[in-house]
Amino acid sequence: MSDIIQLLPDSIANQIAAGEVVQRPASAVKELMENSIDAGATSITLIVKEAGKTLIQVIDNGSGMSETDARMSLERHATSKIRTAEDLFSLKTKGFRGEALASIAAVAQMEMRTRLATDELGTCIVVEGSEVKKQEPIACEQGTSISVKNLFYNIPARRNFLKSNPVELKHIIDEFQRLALAHPDIVFKFIQADELVYDLPAGKLSQRIVAIYGKQYQAQLAACKEDTDLVKVHGYVGKPEFARKTRGEQFLFVNNRFIRSNYLHHAVMSAFENLLPENTFPFYILFIDIDPRHIDVNVHPTKTEVKFDDERAVYAVVRSAVRQAIGSHNLTPAIDFTADVNIISRLSQSGSDVKDAYFDERFSTALRNPNQDHWEKLFEQSKNFGPRTPEPQVLRFESDLNSTPSAETLQPEEKAMFQIHDRYVVRQVKSGLMILDQQYAHERILYEKFLNQLKNKSGESQQDLFPQTVTLSAADFALVLEMEREITALGFRFEVFGKNTIVINGVPANSASAGGKALFEGLIEQFKINQSELSIPLSENLARSLAKRAGIKAGQRLAKEEMKALIDGLFACSTSYYTPDGTPTFFVFELRKIESYFNRQ
Numbered sequence: 005m006s007d008i009i010q011l012l013p014d015s016i017a018n019q020i021a022a023g024e025v026v027q028r029p030a031s032a033v034k035e036l037m038e039n040s041i042d043a044g045a046t047s048i049t050l051i052v053k054e055a056g057k058t059l060i061q062v063i064d065n066g067s068g069m070s071e072t073d074a075r076m077s078l079e080r081h082a083t084s085k086i087r088t089a090e091d092l093f094s095l096k097t098k099g100f101r102g103e104a105l106a107s108i109a110a111v112a113q114m115e116m117r118t119r120l121a122t123d124e125l126g127t128c129i130v131v132e133g134s135e136v137k138k139q140e141p142i143a144c145e146q147g148t149s150i151s152v153k154n155l156f157y158n159i160p161a162r163r164n165f166l167k168s169n170p171v172e173l174k175h176i177i178d179e180f181q182r183l184a185l186a187h188p189d190i191v192f193k194f195i196q197a198d199e200l201v202y203d204l205p206a207g208k209l210s211q212r213i214v215a216i217y218g219k220q221y222q223a224q225l226a227a228c229k230e231d232t233d234l235v236k237v238h239g240y241v242g243k244p245e246f247a248r249k250t251r252g253e254q255f256l257f258v259n260n261r262f263i264r265s266n267y268l269h270h271a272v273m274s275a276f277e278n279l280l281p282e283n284t285f286p287f288y289i290l291f292i293d294i295d296p297r298h299i300d301v302n303v304h305p306t307k308t309e310v311k312f313d314d315e316r317a318v319y320a321v322v323r324s325a326v327r328q329a330i331g332s333h334n335l336t337p338a339i340d341f342t343a344d345v346n347i348i349s350r351l352s353q354s355g356s357d358v359k360d361a362y363f364d365e366r367f368s369t370a371l372r373n374p375n376q377d378h379w380e381k382l383f384e385q386s387k388n389f390g391p392r393t394p395e396p397q398v399l400r401f402e403s404d405l406n407s408t409p410s411a412e413t414l415q416p417e418e419k420a421m422f423q424i425h426d427r428y429v430v431r432q433v434k435s436g437l438m439i440l441d442q443q444y445a446h447e448r449i450l451y452e453k454f455l456n457q458l459k460n461k462s463g464e465s466q467q468d469l470f471p472q473t474v475t476l477s478a479a480d481f482a483l484v485l486e487m488e489r490e491i492t493a494l495g496f497r498f499e500v501f502g503k504n505t506i507v508i509n510g511v512p513a514n515s516a517s518a519g520g521k522a523l524f525e526g527l528i529e530q531f532k533i534n535q536s537e538l539s540i541p542l543s544e545n546l547a548r549s550l551a552k553r554a555g556i557k558a559g560q561r562l563a564k565e566e567m568k569a570l571i572d573g574l575f576a577c578s579t580s581y582y583t584p585d586g587t588p589t590f591f592v593f594e595l596r597k598i599e600s601y602f603n604r605q
């Protein structure tokens with residue numbers, strides 16, 4: 005048999021390597037910006053269009069490259085950063101594999117302009133899918149500018165696999181923020197769709213944090229510092245009362261490189277001990293400096309993990325640094341825990357047994373201590389109750405998730421309907437007593453409505469009498485602009501009004517919420533919470549988020565017509581039993597069970 009093994013051509017080998025290094029626009033952003041940092045730049049500008057899908061450009065004032073180096077930089081395993089295996093153990097640079105530029109050049113149309121300070125002319129190289137199309141001398145600024153156009157233009161499968169612009173943009177912003185936080189001494193700019201999103205002057209870490217997240221962060225930062233022979237830790241932690249429900253503002257850097265570590269996250273969280281409300285996360289940004297000999301960075305190029313040879317010691321130092329920061333700033337908690345407790349939803353999520361037990365317990369307490377006022381009202385109402393069915397039909401939520409309730413079972417009797425505790429709507433049905441949670445029921449109704457609007461790209465809007473301005477963080481502003489079409493389909497009407505500011509002129513029709521501003525901010529906040537916790541498509545997320553924020557809340561007194569509309573609306577939904585995130589919207593307290601309380605069975 006003849007020999008069949010061949011070496012792959014470079015262009016294919018590069019494409020394969022690119023699969024590992026360049027997964028999405030944000031990976032290219034990270035690699036290019038890291039190269040600029042390694043090149044000693046003091047100013048770095050990132051320009052993206054269409055969330056990096058059509059353009060990513062990084063401009064720096066770093067060392068630049070000679071003509072030969074510019075050409076060499078595009079070869080695989082071509083690097084100026086290490087020469088021997090030993091160098092791996094004393095790395096001071098972000099890159100060392102020499103793979104990034106070769107990989108990006110294999111899957112995009114790339115143009116590089118670069119000039120050394122000592123040269124008069126620079127070099128321009130145009131390369132497409134690893135093929136050099138042009139190389140010529142050019143007049144340009146000192147430093148390097150690399151444009152990456154139409155990423156994955158030659159791999160349609162990868163291109164189609166990219167997520168929506170807001171999602172890809174979020175990844176880019178994450179990378180940008182991490183690098184900007186790790187290098188407060190470098191000037192960073194970020195221009196997205198011709199808007200200057202970030203303009204960060206060089207300064208101290210605290211100034212950088214405030215420049216990125218806004219002035220309100222000034223008050224919440226507590227400085228952290230701890231030096232030992234093995235590691236040094238410095239940075240800031242947020243005071244507990246500023247803790248958020250969303251994760252995402254927790255940063256660990258090892259030797260200035262962003263890493264993720266559940267283990268060290270735990271060290272920080274344990275230092276906060278009981279100071280945090282349940283399910284919240286404090287802001288923190290901690291820099292861990294350690295001799296590179298004690299870590300292994302030679303993990304996967306895109307991975308953000310790191311291996312320490314003495315992990316437990318690092319844990320202890322991090323924990324102690326955070327504890328001291330909390331202690332020395334006397335961060336006593338000013339937290340209102342009760343405001344956050346939503347006992348019903350938590351119980352119902354933990355299974356029907358608990359839910360039943362909870363209900364039974366409440367119900368029997370009510371029976372033992374009948375409240376005069378309530379009792380009378382109930383009694384009044386009961387006089388109007390229709391005839392009881394001797395053989396009540398049993399309704400099981402757990403088993404018939406997908407079946408629609410039979411009309412007969414849920415056919416409510418017109419007269420017996422009322423609201424209790426400003427939260428539940430109670431209505432007699434044939435099989436017993438239906439108890440509906442007004443908030444969750446409305447959430448389901450709105451969710452289906454919004455989803456439909458997003459599909460049809462049309463949403464009714466009602467004009468706000470007093471247009472309100474909303475100032476957003478730069479990242480949220482960019483996100484909002486990216487989702488303008490969708491947000492309009494939900495029923496909002498807004499216009500850009502200066503930097504990071506919009507004016508809201510219209511809100512979704514029939515929303516029960518307080519004002520346009522609160523609703524809009526709630527939508528974005530909830531959208532981000534969902535984005536960090538769930539993997540769902542954009543429109544699904546928007547519909548869920550707005551439904552959660554725009555609906556009737558517990559504590560709202562409802563008029564008869566409103567109760568009726570709620571019940572009708574709920575049963576007109578394609579799924580009535582659950583909110584989009586799985587909390588029951590109603591249940592039926594079966595007649596049989598009621599009868600058992602009176603020893604009728």
Ligand code: ADP
Pocket residue numbers: 035039040043064066067068069077078082083084085098099100101102103104105106147148
């Ligand atoms: P690595 O960063 O791992 O060395 P890259 O493929 O990212 O590999 O870059 C290859 C080489 O190109 C770098 O080692 C560096 O010498 C040069 N280079 C890349 N980007 C820049 C830049 N912005 N300024 C100066 N030199 C650069």
Ligand code: MG
Pocket residue numbers: 035038039098099100102104105
């Ligand atoms: Mg690199």
